[in-house]
Amino acid sequence: MKKFVVTNNKLVVEKYAGNNIHFIDGDFIDVLVYVRDKIQLGYKLLTHPLCSNFLPDKTIYKTIIIKNESEVDLQSVTIIENALVLARDSLPRRDNKIMREDILEDLKFVDYQVIKHSLEKIGG
Numbered sequence: 001m002k003k004f005v006v007t008n009n010k011l012v013v014e015k016y017a018g019n020n021i022h023f024i025d026g027d028f029i030d031v032l033v034y035v036r037d038k039i040q041l042g043y044k045l046l047t048h049p050l051c052s053n054f055l056p057d058k059t060i061y062k063t064i065i066i067k068n069e070s071e072v073d074l075q076s077v078t079i080i081e082n083a084l085v086l087a088r089d090s091l092p093r094r095d096n097k098i099m100r101e102d103i104l105e106d107l108k109f110v111d112y113q114v115i116k117h118s119l120e121k122i123g124g
Helices: 010-015 028-040 074-093 101-122
Strands: 003-007 021-023 043-045 063-068
Touching: 003 010, 003 028, 003 101, 010 021, 010 101, 028 043, 028 063, 028 074, 043 074, 063 101
Parallel strands: 003 021
Antiparallel strands: 003 063, 043 063
8 A cells, every 4th residue: 555645834845754645735625635636546635624613714734644545445445525615614714814824833833733643654
C-alpha cells in the first residue's frame, strides 16, 4: 500500500519531508478538491477529510492521507463530496481573526497533531 499525505500545512511538510507528501499551495477547499480529483482517479481515503471537525470557517489547514487503489472507491467519493459541500457552506462564516499569525501557528500545530496521530495508527 502506497500512501500519500496531501496538505497545505508547511509544518506537516517539514515534519514528514520525504514521506510521499504533496503540498497544496492553497486553502482548505483546495486540499479537498485535489483529494477529490485523486479519488476519481482511483485513490482511497485513509483519513476522513473532516476529522477534527475543523471546517474552513475555523481553520485554513487540512491534511488528508490517501492511498492508491486499482479502482474508484465509491465510499471515498461520497465522503469527499459531502466534505466539499459542508466546507463550501461553512466558508462564508469564516472570521478573519483566524488569519492572525499567532492563531495560524496554533492551527498548523493542531492539524499536525491530528495527522501525526493518524499516521501512527496506520503506520507511517
